[in-house]
Amino acid sequence: ASETESLLKFKNSLVIGRENGLKSWHRRNPTCKWIGVLCDRGFVWGLQLENFELSGYLDIEALTGLKSLRSLSFMNNKLGGPFPEFKKLVALKSLYLSNNQFDVKIPKDAFDGMGWLKKLHLEHNKFRGEIPASLANSPKLLELRLDGNRFTGQIPEFTHKPHMLNLSNNALAGPIPKILSTMDPKFFEGNNGLCEKPLDTKCSSPYSLSPEPKDNSKKKSSMFLYIVAAVVAALAVILIIIGVIIFLNHRRKKKQSLLTAEPGPSSLQLRAGIQESEKGQSSYHSQNRAAKRMIHTTKLSFLRDDKGKFELQDLLKASAEILGSGCFGASYKTLLSNGSLMVVKRFKHMNNAGTEEFQEHMKRLGRLNHENLLPIVAYYYKKEEKLFVSDFVGKGSLAAHLHGHKSLGQPSLDWPTRFNIVKGVGQGLLYLHKNLPSLMAPHGHLKSSNVLLNENFEPLLMDYGLIPMINEESAQELMVAYKSPEYLKQSRVTKKTDVWGLGVLILEILTGKIPESFPQNSKDSEEDLASWVKSSFRGEWTPELFDQEMGKTNNCEAEILKLLRIGLSCCEVDVEKRLDIREAVEKMEDLIKEREQGDDDFYSTYASEADGGSSRGVSSEAINLS
Numbered sequence: 001a002s003e004t005e006s007l008l009k010f011k012n013s014l015v016i017g018r019e020n021g022l023k024s025w026h027r028r029n030p031t032c033k034w035i036g037v038l039c040d041r042g043f044v045w046g047l048q049l050e051n052f053e054l055s056g057y058l059d060i061e062a063l064t065g066l067k068s069l070r071s072l073s074f075m076n077n078k079l080g081g082p083f084p085e086f087k088k089l090v091a092l093k094s095l096y097l098s099n100n101q102f103d104v105k106i107p108k109d110a111f112d113g114m115g116w117l118k119k120l121h122l123e124h125n126k127f128r129g130e131i132p133a134s135l136a137n138s139p140k141l142l143e144l145r146l147d148g149n150r151f152t153g154q155i156p157e158f159t160h161k162p163h164m165l166n167l168s169n170n171a172l173a174g175p176i177p178k179i180l181s182t183m184d185p186k187f188f189e190g191n192n193g194l195c196e197k198p199l200d201t202k203c204s205s206p207y208s209l210s211p212e213p214k215d216n217s218k219k220k221s222s223m224f225l226y227i228v229a230a231v232v233a234a235l236a237v238i239l240i241i242i243g244v245i246i247f248l249n250h251r252r253k254k255k256q257s258l259l260t261a262e263p264g265p266s267s268l269q270l271r272a273g274i275q276e277s278e279k280g281q282s283s284y285h286s287q288n289r290a291a292k293r294m295i296h297t298t299k300l301s302f303l304r305d306d307k308g309k310f311e312l313q314d315l316l317k318a319s320a321e322i323l324g325s326g327c328f329g330a331s332y333k334t335l336l337s338n339g340s341l342m343v344v345k346r347f348k349h350m351n352n353a354g355t356e357e358f359q360e361h362m363k364r365l366g367r368l369n370h371e372n373l374l375p376i377v378a379y380y381y382k383k384e385e386k387l388f389v390s391d392f393v394g395k396g397s398l399a400a401h402l403h404g405h406k407s408l409g410q411p412s413l414d415w416p417t418r419f420n421i422v423k424g425v426g427q428g429l430l431y432l433h434k435n436l437p438s439l440m441a442p443h444g445h446l447k448s449s450n451v452l453l454n455e456n457f458e459p460l461l462m463d464y465g466l467i468p469m470i471n472e473e474s475a476q477e478l479m480v481a482y483k484s485p486e487y488l489k490q491s492r493v494t495k496k497t498d499v500w501g502l503g504v505l506i507l508e509i510l511t512g513k514i515p516e517s518f519p520q521n522s523k524d525s526e527e528d529l530a531s532w533v534k535s536s537f538r539g540e541w542t543p544e545l546f547d548q549e550m551g552k553t554n555n556c557e558a559e560i561l562k563l564l565r566i567g568l569s570c571c572e573v574d575v576e577k578r579l580d581i582r583e584a585v586e587k588m589e590d591l592i593k594e595r596e597q598g599d600d601d602f603y604s605t606y607a608s609e610a611d612g613g614s615s616r617g618v619s620s621e622a623i624n625l626s
């Protein structure tokens, strides 16, 4: 109850611009059900109030009543005023204030005593003055984003190197501290006055005389002491690691022998349940007793309430059918006893985030709501197993429609349907970019098998927002964002990387070619779908370039060419010249406006094709492309 009161007091200090923003924050609802409140075992550990158009002030004093509070996010709001006294929340691990309107100096001691702080995102505000020294001394700081502010002065000496540090686009000057000299130069760009490594500019005086210690002999002896201490500490750590490995091995062996005593194939309950169904249709009853008993101990975390509650065993009880396996694992279709068709997707390579971070990010994804995004209904999280549950989408993937249906003798997608799909994909992406602005590529894995089509052939994006959770090495190997030219050539992923993905999808939908069938992109090879289209396109109607399966295109050639050009502008190798997502969507909307103002051939073409039954079309409501 006291947590409820603390939160209600906190709410009183806020001005909430978004209609019905915090309506659920009411005593009659359980606190852990309030929007943006993250709980663990009934205690509040996080607040995630993003995109609520919040202003007013943050009553940090009220939050001191939440003893388990570890994470605060107020990204994408309109907050300003004096820097709140976050240091009263000594146990805080992450703090996100990105994209707000803070226009103040941060006091030097603002982070004193926050010994657990790991992540601090203050980017895209108007913070002024020097970077507070208390931040540079913060012992556990791993991620610091201060980019897009107006910080001035020199970068303070950091006591250790954070994993991620972005100071770009401020007004900083002077030498970059040595400890940061191996970081990516792009994180220091846009400051004008910074010098020394990793930047190419050398410092001129007075900076060249910068911090050389006065007493060298003192420094040397303390260096020696440091080295001795470091060696002793390293030895101790190695001994502890060896001890832990021996202990874990011993325990694993013990566990394995227990499990193999049970009849049945596998030690891992989920794998056991699912692998059986991989063989085809299977039922819960055929699974071994060990699996049965252990499944009862598993709990799904729900991100949506509109689906009713079910458990993992309900999903596995039903007959399951494998839909396919992608880079991350397999997807299974299963029928719940209430008649709902659900899909369970297993994710491998998802150990980039710790438990709390994972849950936090899942809640963020769970709050997204757009007609072109496939919602995640629930998820299952264990260190060794991650499952996502979503609705089954009737018409399957765009990839199957473009490349799989010919062989089955089914009609393919016609031009109006294809255009409608591309437009929906663009709008879904734009929404992701607006609502997940802190992700470097808010989708990150756009490809035609991750675009599903509902009964009206409207597209639904899936597998979005995953980058923060995927292990870096696997991400580089598997995810579409990491196959873009900027990643292959400059090891960079940016917001425009998703636009590259959209461009490839446009070219794929127009040409019917499979992007993966081109020689695998590599540092030496330029050959990909985009470069093939660029070299084959003569600037005019080139019938052999386009997918013959699209059917008749009479009177629509001009539109198709315009979309091709949009696709090519999204596939500009030079990221600066490439459209951003808003421009790409606007260009598609312009195409619709032109059509509406000009001719109605589009509709007549569509109607004649649909009448002839020669092509798969959308319903008449769905071709309302406005």
Ligand SMILES: Nc1ncnc2c1ncn2[C@@H]1O[C@H](COP(=O)(O)OP(=O)(O)OP(=O)(O)O)[C@@H](O)[C@H]1O
Pocket: 323, 324, 325, 326, 327, 328, 329, 330, 331, 343, 345, 390, 391, 392, 393, 394, 396, 397, 399, 400, 449, 450, 452, 463
């Ligand atoms: N919710 C769903 N509804 C209908 N079909 C789905 C759903 N989720 C996945 N599928 C289908 O299952 C197939 C396998 O999907 P999965 O996501 O496992 O792999 P992928 O998309 O090919 O690759 P990746 O693992 O890189 O995303 C997809 O082609 C898609 O058609």
